[in-house]
Amino acid sequence: MPLDSYNRDINYLRISLTDACNLRCVYCMPEQMSFRPRDELLFDDELRRLITIFAATGFRKIRFTGGEPTLRPALVDLVRHAHQTAGIESVGLTTNGVLLAGLAAPLRAAGLRSVNLSLDTLDADKFRQITRWGNLPDVLAGLHAAAAAGLGIKLNAVVSRGTNDRDDVVALARFTIGHAWQVRFIEQMPFGNNAGFQKKNIVDEDELLAVLTGEFGPLELVDNGRLDGEARLYRIPGAAGCIGFISPVSKPFCADCNRLRLTADGILRLCLLRDNEADLRPLLRGGASDAEITAFIQRSVQLKPWGHGLAQDVMPVARGMSEIGG
Ligand code: SAM
Numbered sequence: 362m363p364l365d366s367y368n369r370d371i372n373y374l375r376i377s378l379t380d381a382c383n384l385r386c387v388y389c390m391p392e393q394m395s396f397r398p399r400d401e402l403l404f405d406d407e408l409r410r411l412i413t414i415f416a417a418t419g420f421r422k423i424r425f426t427g428g429e430p431t432l433r434p435a436l437v438d439l440v441r442h443a444h445q446t447a448g449i450e451s452v453g454l455t456t457n458g459v460l461l462a463g464l465a466a467p468l469r470a471a472g473l474r475s476v477n478l479s480l481d482t483l484d485a486d487k488f489r490q491i492t493r494w495g496n497l498p499d500v501l502a503g504l505h506a507a508a509a510a511g512l513g514i515k516l517n518a519v520v521s522r523g524t525n526d527r528d529d530v531v532a533l534a535r536f537t538i539g540h541a542w543q544v545r546f547i548e549q550m551p552f553g554n555n556a557g558f559q560k561k562n563i564v565d566e567d568e569l570l571a572v573l574t575g576e577f578g579p580l581e582l583v584d585n586g587r588l589d590g591e592a593r594l595y596r597i598p599g600a601a602g603c604i605g606f607i608s609p610v611s612k613p614f615c616a617d618c619n620r621l622r623l624t625a626d627g628i629l630r631l632c633l634l635r636d637n638e639a640d641l642r643p644l645l646r647g648g649a650s651d652a653e654i655t656a657f658i659q660r661s662v663q664l665k666p667w668g669h670g671l672a673q674d675v676m677p678v679a680r681g682m683s684e685i686g687g
Pocket of ligand 1 (some may be wrong): 382386388389426427428429430455456457477478479517519547548549550551552555682683686687
C-alpha cells in the first residue's frame with residue numbers, strides 16, 4: 362500500500378476524464394470558459410494503462426469525474442476496464458446527471474455500483490440560475506434512471522448563502538426519509554477561476570444542522586461521527602437514508618485524506634486545495650516503462666502535502682474545480 366510521508370494510506374485516485382462541461386455552475390467556472398484541445402487530454406489507452414499501473418501500485422478505489430465525465434465517449438468502457446482491473450475494489454462516478462438517463466443502465470452493466478449526482482436545488486428556476494444552462498427535469502430523469510438501474514445514490518449539493526441555504530436544503534434532505542440515499546451538503550471552496558467566491562457565502566455545517574433540526578427535530582449522528590469518505594453523517598429519526606456534511610473549510614479532514622487526483626491532461630494533483638502538482642504526461646508520451654511510471658507515482662505520494670492552507674489564506678490558483686474534478 363502507498364503510505365505517504367504522514368503515514369496516510371493513499372489508495373484512492375480520482376480521474377478527470379475531460380475539463381469540458383455541459384453546465385456552467387456559477388461557483389465552479391465562468392460562462393465563457395475555454396477548454397483544452399483534445400490532444401492535450403490523456404487518450405483512452407493512456408488512461409487504461411494508468412489505471413492498471415495505479416492498481417498494481419496499491420490503489421483500490423477509482424472515481425471518474427470531470428468537467429463532466431459523461432461527455433467522454435469511452436466512459437462506459439473505462440468503467441468496465443477499472444472494474445475488471447485486479448486490485449480495484451470500487452469504481453465511482455461523479456456527474457451532474459444531465460446525460461445519465463441514457464447511461465445509467467450501461468454503466469451499471471459495466472460494473473458501476475453507485476453514482477454521486479450533483480444537485481443543489483429542486484427548484485427548476487433556481488437550478489437554471491445556479492447552473493446557467495441546466496434543465497432540472499433532465500437531471501431528475503438521470504436520478505430516476507440511476508435508481509431504476511440499481512445504482513447506489515449520493516446527492517451532492519454545494520450550498521451558497523442567500524441562494525440555496527434554507528428551503529432547498531430542507532427539500533433535498535427530505536429525500537432521505539423515503540430513499541436509502543445520502544444527501545450531502547458541501548461547503549463552497551475558493552479556486553482561481555471562481556472569482557465571485559466570497560468567504561461570507563460559505564454556509565457551514567453547524568448552521569445547516571440548525572436549519573435541518575428546526576425542520577425535522579434533532580438528527581441522529583451516524584457511526585459516532587466517524588467520517589464516511591469525507592462526510593459526517595446524520596439521520597432524520599426513522600429515515601431510510603442519511604444526511605451528510607462535507608466541510609473542508611470549517612472542519613478540515615486532511616488527516617483522513619487518502620487520495621490523489623489525475624487531471625484530464627495528465628497532471629497528478631497532490632492536494633485539491635494546493636497547487637502542488639506532478640506531470641505524468643511527459644512520461645506517458647515519452648516512452649517511460651511501467652516501472653518508471655510506478656516510481657514516479659510513489660515519489661508523488663511521498664510529496665503529498667499534509668493539508669490545505671485555507672486558514673492561512675493559501676488558495677489554489679493554478680486551476681479551477683472543473684479542471685481538477687472535485
Ligand atoms: N460535472 C460533475 C458534477 O457536476 O458532479 C463532476 C465535476 S464537478 C467539478 C464535481 C463537484 O464539485 C460538483 O458536485 C460541484 O458542485 C462541486 N464544485 C464545483 N465547484 C465547487 C466549489 N467552488 N466548491 C465546492 N464544490 C464545488
